[in-house]
Amino acid sequence: MTGQFNLGSVVFRMFLSIMCSGVLGLERENKNRPAGFRTYMLVSLGACITMLLGQYEFYCISGLTSLDVSRFGAQVINGIGFLGAGSIIVTAHQEVKGLTTAAGLWASACMGLAIGAGNYMCALIGFGLIIICFRLLPYIERHLMSNSKNMNVFLEFDELTHIHPILTLIKEQNIQIYEVEIMSEKGMPADYPAAIFSLRLDRKQNHAPIIAFLSDLEYVLRIEEI
Secondary structure, X not given: OOOOOOHHHHHHHHHHHHHHHHHHHHHHHHOOOOOOHHXXXXXXXXXXXXXXXXXXXXXXXXXXXXXXOHHHHHHHHHHHHHHHHOOOEEOOOOOEEOHHHHHHHHHHHXXXXXXXXXXXXXXXXXXXXXXXXXXXXXXXXXXXXXXXXXXXXXXXXXXXXXXXHHHHHHHHOOOEEEEEEEXXXXXXXXXXXEEEEEEEOOOOXXXXXXXXXHHOOOOEEEEEEO
């Protein structure tokens, strides 16, 4: 099928690219991610058109000069980095968001290149694996994280002096504290002091009871596991 290059083949490739990427974009948009339905469709369609353009030029001047068709696809892979970087942000809690969206955009562009080249088997297998990464792996990731013995907790409290009794209470629970990062003023989302506690639990401890214990402290205003 990679050797076919006619109107029907071109239309099919372009529609297949926007259909597959549209499904990926809807999944991201349902989770309120920066890049959604239209962004994924345009990225994949643009990559598909680029690959079609490379094949078109190759067929038009075949035998007249040595043309490297792959250079078009290479430019897509390089250029998508700028779009992906725009979807990555660092929150006030020093947490990086948008990496999965950026990686999804890059994978969508690669899928579009494969479709544009007529390699439908590679594109559809890649599409299925991307869907698995978006839909199935988050459940596995959450399960692994909830059972991990390392956890990072963001705490917001009344006064900075309350950090000492919090440390004492955490140690009384046989929890190891290996790092405490006090948030600077430029990183503060509110008017109250805050800190990120990096904790190490023992084998019998779980995340949920620790979060519940800390949230019950009267001087803790807000708590979030990051």
